[in-house]
Amino acid sequence: MAVSELALEIQAKGEDEVGIFAVNDLFAGPVVPSVRWLVPLAFDTRVRFPVIFEGTP
Incomplete structure (x- = not known):
């Protein structure tokens, strides 16, 4: 987990949409x-x- 007020200043570059979402709402869209x-x-506790991930799928 990371906490920073800088997240409130986030800006998209290009056509992608960037935002802060509640975990429960995260999967409502693409x-x-x-x-x-x-x-x-x-x-997951x-x-x-x-x-550590090794190799490729």
């Missing part, structure tokens, strides 16, 4: 496919950090 498993992973 998201990058990896976000669908990364966000739940971040909240059974996961030990750091998580």
Whole structure:
């Protein structure tokens, strides 16, 4: 988890939309496919950090 008031100053570059969303609302619209498993992973208390990914799928 990261906390910073700088997040309130976020700006999109190009045509992409950028914003701050409540976790419960995050999947209501289109998201990058990896976000669908990364966000739940971040909240899973059974996961030990750091998580190290090796290789490619």
